[in-house]
Amino acid sequence: MSNLKSKFFEVYDVLKAELLKDKAFDFTKDSCQWVERMLDYNVPGGKYEIFLACVLGWCIEWLQAYFLVLDDIMDNSHTRRGQPCWFRQPKVGMIAVNDGLLLRNHIGRILKKHFVEFQTTYGQMIDLITTHLGQKDLSKYSLDDHRRIVVYKTAFYSFYLPVACALLMAGENLDNHSDVRSILLEMGNYFQVQDDYLDCFGDPEVIGKIGTDIEDFKCSWLVAKAMELCTEEQQKLLYENYVQAVLKSFLAKIYKRHK
Template identity: 60%
Template sequence: MGDLKSTFVKVYSVLKQELLEDPAFEWNDDARQWVHKMLDYNVPGGKLNRGLSVIDSYKLLKEGRELTEEEIFLASALGWCIEWLQAYFLVLDDIMDNSHTRRGQPCWFRLPKVGMIAVNDGVLLRNHIPRILRKHFRDKAYYVDLLDLFNEVEFQTASGQMIDLITTLEGEKDLSKYTLSVHRRIVQYKTAYYSFYLPVACALLMSGESLEKHIEVKDILVEMGTYFQVQDDYLDCFGDPATIGKIGTDIEDFKCSWLFVKALELCNEEQKKLLHENYGKADPENVKKVKALYHELNIQAVFLEYESKSYEKLITSIEAHPSKAVQAVLKSFLAKIYKRQK
C-alpha cells in the first residue's frame, strides 16, 4: 500500500506541473507561485482515501491482473480529480462555516495574504478538473461519461450542502425540522455521492463499463456513505479528538446530527425541553448537558445497534450482486469503514 501511495503522490506533482504550464493562460512568476502554493496547501493533505480508492477499485475490477504503467497513471489522475473536487468543496465550506482549522492547520482563507481570494481559488480548483480530464482522457471512449459524472456529482454535492445550510437556518428557529429523513437526504447528497460513488464510478468507466448498468452499485455505495456519516456524527461527539484530528462541534453548530435526531425520537417531554434549551449553544456548560442527556438515553448503544444492522444489510446487498469483482470492490470499501475510530 505504501508503494501505491508514493506512486499516487508522484502523479500529483506531474498534474500540478501541467496545470502551472497550462497553455490557455499566460503565466508570470507571481501567478505560478500563487497556484503552486495554493495547490500544495489544499489538495494533497488529508488521508487521500477517495483518490486511492479509484486505483484500488480498478485493480479489483481487473481481478488481480498486473496493471500497466499507463493504467496506474490514469487511475491515479482520476483519483486526483476527486481530491481536487474535495479541495474545492473544503476551501469554500470553511469560508461558509467560518471555520478555523482544517487537517490540523489554519483554513486557507485564514492565511493573512489569502482572505477572500480563497473564493476565486475555489473556482480555480474546480476548473482544474476538466483541464486534467481533457489532457489525459480526451481520446478515451468514456471521456464524455467522465465529464458528465463529475458534473453530476458536483451538482448533487452542492445541492446537499444547500439543504444542510438551510436546514441549520430553520433548525435554529424550530428543531422539529430535524428528522431522520432530512438527515438522510443531506448525507446522501452532501457526502455519499462524491466520497463513495464517485471513486467506484471512475474505476467502472475506466474498465469500459457503462454506469447505467450499475444502478444497484450506486445504491449500495450511497447506503454505505450514509452509514459512514452516521459514524462521523457519532465520532464528532464520542470520538477521541487526538485520534480523529479535530474537535467536534456539531452540538454547538446546531447541526442536524444523527445523534440529535435519534435523541429527539427517544426522549420524553422534559428531556426534549432540555435538548431545545441547550442544543446549538457555544457555552461548554450547554454542550455538557446535551452530552449528559445522550448518555442518559444510551445513544451509544443505539448507535452500536444501528451499526451492526447496517453492516448486515450492506453485506446482504453486496452478496446479491452478480459480479464477483464488483462484490470485491464493495467489500473492500466496507472493510475500510466498519468499526472505524477516526
C-alpha cells in the first residue's frame, strides 16, 4: 500500500509541475510560489484512494479541495484535516475565494491536457504497431486500421478539440452534440485521405514537402484501399514493390481501373 501511495504522489508532483509551468497562466515568481504553497496545503491530505487512473484520481482530490476551501469560508470554520483552514492562514484571508476558483479551473486544464495527449499518443501507438506488422505482411493493412489511426492521431486533436473547447466555453454539454463530434471526425478522416493521396502524387513544389509514406512503409489510405481493390496478381506485385518509388505509378493504375 505504501508503494501505491508513493506512486500516487508522484503523479501529483507531475500534475502540479505542469500547472505551475502552464503557459495559459502568466505567473510571476511570487504568484507561482503562492499557487504551489496553496496546492500543497489543500490538495494532499485526503483519503488517497488508489484509482486505476491516477490523473482522474487527483482531479477528484482537486475538486474536493475546491469545495472545502470555499465551504470553510462560508461556514467560518477553524480547522480542516487537523490544521487551520486555508483562509485562516496568515495573509490569505478572502484571497482563498479566488484560490478556490483557481483549484476548480485547474481540473479542466489537467483533463484537457491528458485527454488530448492520450488520444494522440494512442493513435501514434496504433500507427507504429501497424507499420511494424505491415512490414512483415501487407494484408495487415486495412481501411479500418487506417481510419482508427486517423481518428486518434489526427481527427481528435486537429478537428474535434477546437470545436469541443468552443462548445464548453459557451456552456454547452458535449453529450448533447454527438453529431458535431461525428462530423468533425469524418472531416479529419477526409483530410487525412487527401493528405495521403498528395503524399504520393502531389507536386513537392506545390504541397511543400516530399512524400515518404510509401518509403516509410506507412499504412496510408492508398495502400489500404489498394489491398481492398487489387487482384491476387496485383497483390503479389504490391508485396514485391512496396517501399519502392515505382509503386506510385502502380497504385495509379489500380485506381484508374476502378473509377
